[in-house]
Amino acid sequence: MSAVSNRKLPLGGVLMALVAAVAPIHSLLAAPAAGAGAGGEGLFSGAGAGSFYIGLDYSPAFGSIKDFKVQEAGGTTRGVFPYKRDAAGRVDFKVHNFDWSAPEPKISFKDSMLTALEGSIGYSIGGARVEVEVGYERFVIKGGKKSNEDTASVFLLGKELAYDTARGQVDRLATALGKMTKGEAKKWGKAVEGTTNGEKVSQNACGKGTSSGSTNQCGVNATSGSTNNNGKINQAFTVDSDTTLLSAAGDTINTTGMAGNINSLSKEDKAVVAGAFARAVEGAEVIEVRAIGSTSVMLNACYDLLTDGIGVVPYACAGIGG
Known part of the structure; x- marks a missing residue:
């Protein structure tokens, strides 16, 4: 610090x-000064003592x-x-x-x-x-x-994912999401879904209810290959992997769409998502x-x-x- x-x-x-x-x-x-005697004779004796x-x-x-x-x-x-x-x-x-x-x-x-x-x-x-x-x-x-x-x-010192979520920095958030690995995304999903009303927040962050051709979904389920248009974050990212979301974004993940979904959440739901980033992915310093x-x-x-x-x-x- x-x-x-x-x-x-x-x-x-x-x-x-x-x-x-x-x-x-x-x-x-x-x-x-040390050395001055009773009779005034010493190291500093005299007028200049x-x-x-x-x-x-x-x-x-x-x-x-x-x-x-x-x-x-x-x-x-x-x-x-x-x-x-x-x-x-x-x-x-x-x-x-x-x-x-x-x-x-x-x-x-x-x-x-x-x-x-x-x-x-x-x-x-x-x-x-x-x-x-x-x-x-x-x-x-x-x-x-x-x-x-x-x-x-x-005070809490927020890093990029948490800060960009809380402040509505959509473009920055999309870039930061692209640097997150699938393993980190899985932990993030669990952290979101473990809170009160967290499953609904997770579904909204993944574009729940949108058509299979939409560009705002989390991605494709790694097990079934089906489009995650009604699922949660934890259903889209089921495998611990060091592959970043950006490198996998070509045909399975749209980080820009995810960032837009997160930005459209309510103030309270954004706080849940930002807190999950801080707790499960980035960490945060409290001072x-x-x-x-x-x-x-x-x-x-x-x-x-x-x-x-x-x-x-x-x-x-x-x-x-x-």
């Missing part, structure tokens, strides 16, 4: 900042996640389907619990203004400092209500995205602009990191 996101955050490249009147919520903790310090800042930010996309690492994901909003009970990662007729969901996240923390460790000498700064932000997914907060973050965390590391060189007589010190920093 991979995710692509565009962010308005200074996480890469060179960051130049001028911060005036900065007072961290957590005070800087400074300790004399420096010290190490650590700091923890609470830094509200206005960062955001833009154009978030998710897909399998192999690039086989065609689309994303959300979990049914009205699904009752605990989250159950089964294909029939996903909304195959819903439009492509937009996965968006809340801004992280209240959850941005930064920690640093560095060395200062005089008004100059060198430090390593580590920041963390957390972006929580939007859209969940109290009643469905567990399901708002669950849960509750939040995204972002960690940044910066190397900063800083200089205190004023150091005498005031408790709040303005300073300038130049940093590089990501």
